[in-house]
Amino acid sequence: MNKIIFFGGKGGVGKTTCSYAQAHKFSKLGFRTLLISTDPAHSISDLVSVKIGPKIVNIKDDLDCLEIDSNYESKKYIQAIKKNLGNILSPIILEEINRQLDIAYISPGTQEAALFDKMIEIIIDKNGEYDRIVFDTAPTGHTLRLMSLPELLSSWINSLINNRKKALKIRQMVREDERGNKNIIENDPIIQTLIKRREKILKAREILINKNMLEFIFVLNPEKLAIEETKKALSILQRNKIKTNKIIVNRVLPNIIMDDFWREKKIIEERYLTEIGQVFKKYKIIKIPLQKIDMNSENIDILVDYFI
Numbered sequence: 001m002n003k004i005i006f007f008g009g010k011g012g013v014g015k016t017t018c019s020y021a022q023a024h025k026f027s028k029l030g031f032r033t034l035l036i037s038t039d040p041a042h043s044i045s046d047l048v049s050v051k052i053g054p055k056i057v058n059i060k061d062d063l064d065c066l067e068i069d070s071n072y073e074s075k076k077y078i079q080a081i082k083k084n085l086g087n088i089l090s091p092i093i094l095e096e097i098n099r100q101l102d103i104a105y106i107s108p109g110t111q112e113a114a115l116f117d118k119m120i121e122i123i124i125d126k127n128g129e130y131d132r133i134v135f136d137t138a139p140t141g142h143t144l145r146l147m148s149l150p151e152l153l154s155s156w157i158n159s160l161i162n163n164r165k166k167a168l169k170i171r172q173m174v175r176e177d178e179r180g181n182k183n184i185i186e187n188d189p190i191i192q193t194l195i196k197r198r199e200k201i202l203k204a205r206e207i208l209i210n211k212n213m214l215e216f217i218f219v220l221n222p223e224k225l226a227i228e229e230t231k232k233a234l235s236i237l238q239r240n241k242i243k244t245n246k247i248i249v250n251r252v253l254p255n256i257i258m259d260d261f262w263r264e265k266k267i268i269e270e271r272y273l274t275e276i277g278q279v280f281k282k283y284k285i286i287k288i289p290l291q292k293i294d295m296n297s298e299n300i301d302i303l304v305d306y307f308i
């Protein structure tokens with residue numbers, strides 16, 4: 001089993017339940033485990049009935065939890081950018097840029113970038129402290145965008161660096177005092193900041209595509225729309241070179257059903273399960289039965305054997 005596991009899938013399919021069950025299993029096996037929620041809805045707190053926030057909380061034995069608040073991270077992220085720019089730009093330009101940044105703080109792109117930065121920071125900082133790190137992610141679209149970010153950001157930053165270099169060269173041609181100064185590009189604070197950022201993104205990319213380190217487990221329910229969505233999501237993850245070997249089909253109806261309504265539902269479900277078996281035959285498919293009760297930290301042991 002890899003060290004870092006991401007659980008993803010559509011809204012309500014059982015991502016939080018599965019990530020908690022997996023993290024609980026790891027801790028039972030004696031691995032020091034950190035369970036992290038990146039979902040703005042934060043249901044790990046509900047599941048364990050303990051308020052979890054941006055600081056690590058010990059839940060039991062070897063299991064710690066943490067919830068990342070993208071709002072809070074976004075605010076911190078913008079403040080850090082303002083501080084960086086404050087050292088570089090003139091006060092007049094800065095005032096206008098600060099106004100723009102205040103607007104940027106509420107945009108989804110900034111929240112994702114901030115969330116992504118935080119996730120990478122945790123992976124890098126906590127790597128030595130924990131044997132296993134499990135991520136409970138937000139519903140599909142949001143998470144997939146997050147996983148594709150390093151690819152997008154690195155080409156964007158490369159073009160920013162090139163533009164800045166061009167601008168500096170033109171300035172150098174115009175300004176006499178800068179002519180012949182070979183270090184003008186190397187010493188430029190904007191280029192230095194961009195290069196640092198690029199290094200961080202490349203590091204993130206390295207972690208994401210390291211097949212011995214990170215894997216993504218997709219959770220779905222045996223329903224019509226789920227199959228198409230899962231196909232698309234898995235192909236996006238593969239395109240981004242993220243390891244996906246396993247899927248979880250959660251809430252599978254029991255085999256013995258007395259009632260006509262549920263018998264019919266089970267027949268339909270069987271068709272979907274067959275289709276899932278065919279469409280995803282490359283993957284290890286784990287089926288988790290629907291339980292009578294909602295899952296919480298008290299009864300999660302029922303599900304633990306489905307996880308390794």
Ligand SMILES: Nc1ncnc2c1ncn2[C@@H]1O[C@H](COP(=O)(O)OP(=O)(O)OP(=O)(O)O)[C@@H](O)[C@H]1O
Pocket residue numbers: 009010011012013014015016017018039041043138139250251252288289290291292293294295296
């Ligand atoms: N196998 C199961 N049997 C019975 N109930 C389940 C099962 N798996 C999950 N549930 C219940 O379904 C509900 C939704 O599960 P969960 O919160 O894990 O989904 P989620 O994918 O994290 O949702 P969201 O997208 O809102 O974050 C919860 O009440 C949970 O207890």
Ligand SMILES: [Mg+2]
Pocket residue numbers: 015016017039043136
């Ligand atoms: Mg959830």
